[in-house]
Amino acid sequence: MTKTFVARQAADSSPALHYYVVHDGAGGPEGLLVEEFLLAADYSSAGLVSGGWSREEGQWRDASSTSRRLRVDAALRARVTPVGRAAAAAFYWDLCGADLPDEPELRACFGGLPAQAPCALRLSGPEARSGFRETRVYRILFADELTQDALAALSEAWQMPVTGDLADPEVRVLGAVRRQVAGDAFRWDLRRVAAGAAWGLDVTCDLVGEHDEAVGVLLRGLTTQMRQQGLIPVTVDRFR
Known part of the structure; x- marks a missing residue:
């Protein structure tokens, strides 16, 4: 694992683990799945590790293997509910009468880490938008269906006007958001991707200064809000 990869993981103190309650085919409680996306120095995905606990x-x-299947198996996703740590802890207590292990303990059961952060994919040159030091473009990709209620909740949370009809499969972009943070400019578009098989947030970050911590905060916050609406994060790719 590269030094920059280690430094990014150690320096980012915001919540990193994603919790999922897993039910059996009849809807009964079965277990917990806990995941963590490992990030490269620029906040793109470098890997996914996870641990699971089952009542059996x-x-x-x-x-x-379960995390990999979750991204491609709709039947498995139908049995999985994204939750926060408090809800996961309550579920765990109800099943086994014990406290949910803290996050360092949970990480100890995760599989092996990647040997090094992968080389980033770039689809355009390094030129920044006028007036900024650096411009980055990310896509956060999610599996599962976006419901009308979820779209309404995101629209309210982001103050995002809905500009497209969710029911129309030909509509690609459903809304766009712009934010300014200490001179940096951020924009994200909520869009249908892969012929409707997935959803994505295309995030453009125009940075003024040398620090990029706001990028990590934004990407993680957006991922959390999408998870709260039932979508499953797949990856964070950087294209510029």
């Missing part, structure tokens, strides 16, 4: 086994173990 009664112990935590590496769950990387």
Whole structure:
């Protein structure tokens, strides 16, 4: 693992673990899935690690195969509910009468880390938008369906006018948001991608100064808000 990869993981103190309640085919409680996206120095995805606990086994173990299946198996996604840590802890207590392990303990059961952060994909040159030091473009990709209620909740949370009809499969962009933070400019578009098989947030970051911490805060916050509406994060790619 590269030094920059280690430094990014150690320096980012905001909540990093994603919790999911897993039910069996009949809707009964089955277990927990806990995931963490590992980030490169520019906040793009460098890997995904996870651990799982099931009522049947009664112990935590590496769950990387389950996390991979979750992104491609709609039947599995139908049995999984994104939750926060408090809800996961209550669920765990109800099933086994014990406190949910703290996050360092949970990470100990995750699978192996990638040897190094991957080389970033770039689809355009390094030129920044006029007036800014650097321009970055990211796509946060999500699996599962976006419901009308979820769209309304995101529109309210982001103060985002809905500009497209969710029911129309030909509509690609449903809304756009602009924000200014200490001179930096951010924009994200909510769009249908992969012929409707997934949803994405295309995020443009125009940075003034040398620090980029606001990028990480924004990307993580957007991911959390989408998870709260039931969508499953797949990756964060950087294109510029």
